Amino acid sequence: MRAMVLSRLVRLDEDPAPLQCAELPNPTPEDGEILVRVSVCGVCHTELDEIEGRTPPPSLPVVPGHEIVGRVESRGTGCSRFEPGQRVGIGWIHSSDGSDDENLSECFRATGRDANGGYAELVVVPERYAYPIPDNFSDAEAAPLLCAGGVGYRSLRLAGIRDGEILGLTGFGGSGHLVLQLAKHLYPSGRVFVFARSEHERAFALELGADWSGDTTASPPEAPHAIIDTTPAWKPVLAALACLRPGGRLVINAIRKEAADRELMATIRYEDHLWMEKEVKTVANVTSRDLEEFLPIAAQIPLHVEVEEFRLEDANAALAALRAGHVRGAKVLRISEES
Numbered sequence: 001m002r003a004m005v006l007s008r009l010v011r012l013d014e015d016p017a018p019l020q021c022a023e024l025p026n027p028t029p030e031d032g033e034i035l036v037r038v039s040v041c042g043v044c045h046t047e048l049d050e051i052e053g054r055t056p057p058p059s060l061p062v063v064p065g066h067e068i069v070g071r072v073e074s075r076g077t078g079c080s081r082f083e084p085g086q087r088v089g090i091g092w093i094h095s096s097d098g099s100d101d102e103n104l105s106e107c108f109r110a111t112g113r114d115a116n117g118g119y120a121e122l123v124v125v126p127e128r129y130a131y132p133i134p135d136n137f138s139d140a141e142a143a144p145l146l147c148a149g150g151v152g153y154r155s156l157r158l159a160g161i162r163d164g165e166i167l168g169l170t171g172f173g174g175s176g177h178l179v180l181q182l183a184k185h186l187y188p189s190g191r192v193f194v195f196a197r198s199e200h201e202r203a204f205a206l207e208l209g210a211d212w213s214g215d216t217t218a219s220p221p222e223a224p225h226a227i228i229d230t231t232p233a234w235k236p237v238l239a240a241l242a243c244l245r246p247g248g249r250l251v252i253n254a255i256r257k258e259a260a261d262r263e264l265m266a267t268i269r270y271e272d273h274l275w276m277e278k279e280v281k282t283v284a285n286v287t288s289r290d291l292e293e294f295l296p297i298a299a300q301i302p303l304h305v306e307v308e309e310f311r312l313e314d315a316n317a318a319l320a321a322l323r324a325g326h327v328r329g330a331k332v333l334r335i336s337e338e339s
Contacts, residue, residue: 001026002335003120004315007061009053012323017316018051019064019119027116027124029076034127036088039338041118042067042143043310043318043331044174045232046092046255050113051319054256057113065333066092066111067146068118069139079127087139088130089295090118091146092286095126103285110285119315121335131291134299139338141305144330145298146291148174149182152228153294155253155283156182159226163187168227168243170216170236172196172205173322174330175253178303179228184209185301193220195227195236197325204328208304224248232258234265238273246276253283307332 004019012018029035047064049055068090072082082088094111096102111117111125133142152175161167167183169176172194183192194205194213202213212221216236223245229236230253237257240250268274306329310318318331 001121002312003063004312005061006051006057006064009051009056009060011052012048012320016320018319019315021313024063024120026122029074029079029124031077032079032126032128033076033124034079034082034088034130035073035075036068036070036090036123036125036130037073038068038070038118038121038123038335039139040069040143040335041065041333042147042174043315043322043333044147045322046147047112047319048232048323049256054258055113062113063116063118063120064112065118065120066090066113067143067148067332068111068123069133069142069146070118070123073122075127081127082130082132087133089133089142089146089291090123090125090130091150091291093129093288095129098128100289101287103287108285118335119312119333129288131295134295136299136302137305140307140309140332140334143332144174144178144305144307145295145303147286148330149178149298149303150286150291150294151175151253151283152179153182153297154286154290155179155228155251156186158281158283159228159251160249161187161190161226164189165225166191166193166222168193168195168220168224168240169205170195170227170229170240171231172201173230173327175230177204177208177306177329180205180208180210181301181303182297185297193224195220195239200328219243226251228253230254232256234261238264238268241268241273241278241280244278247278249279249281251281251283306330309334
């Protein structure tokens with residue numbers, strides 16, 4: 001099978017082509033696993049964290065990618081949830097212990113990091129960690145739902161927002177543009193303020209229904225009750241804490257933060273950023289329950305998913321564009337045509 005393979009950890013500003021196209025043996029599903037022929041795979045910021053070593057794969061080489069949509073090619077012994085040819089999705093959670101907090105378990109394994117992922121023509125996954133895709137999404141539209149959407153849904157639940165309150169979103173890429181729509185659906189009397197560094201992202205947020213948009217460090221019309229941060233930087237964390245209202249909550253939705261501006265955290269002031277019972281939560285991975293709950297809600301709304309497609313062989317170009325902040329919605333690799 002064709003695949004884009006990561007063989008060594010490297011910074012993208014030093015090597016803009018960290019993935020190599022290779023021919024690999026076709027995987028075979030074991031007991032309880034299904035083999036999926038991949039149609040598309042989303043490109044996530046977490047891939048940058050893997051490639052650059054902030055959340056490194058335990059062994060190399062590895063095939064990245066964890067926003068996978070495809071069709072069941074074959075089944076291992078004991079599989080009955082999906083029929084051959086049925087469309088399924090695979091997310092960040094490749095396997096875990098099945099508990100309510102399986103995202104925190106030592107057994108948690110990530111697709112595309114701890115096991116080969118979807119930057120390939122074929123992928124194997126335990127059947128219980130594959131999900132039916134709602135019919136009203138194309139393959140490309142469905143791919144970002146498997147991570148950007150599912151983890152965004154988890155971050156929104158952790159934010160603890162109630163209808164009528166103000167939610168802030170810092171960063172407006174693959175996850176942000178989905179969480180905005182989700183919040184508007186679940187909390188119709190609430191308002192959503194978007195903080196984004198580019199004018200293009202701010203305009204896109206207003207197109208999708210944001211009540212206000214401004215720069216990452218801008219002062220909003222009112223203090224939000226909660227803010228979800230999806231950026232890779234530390235500056236937005238300080239800005240978010242400073243503008244939260246008393247009792248507000250910051251939810252950091254990022255697998256890792258980059259080190260470039262980490263020294264700014266030395267300027268944190270208790271009275272400005274933390275006092276008045278402000279809280280900080282982090283989002284750690286995702287559970288199968290998150291995806292099982294989120295996908296039907298996404299179809300009910302239905303979410304508008306903005307995607308830009310790349311060929312599998314152009315995965316490095318997609319990653320470079322993501323690294324440079326050239327984002328409107330989500331980026332998706334096309335591996336095979338929809339059937």
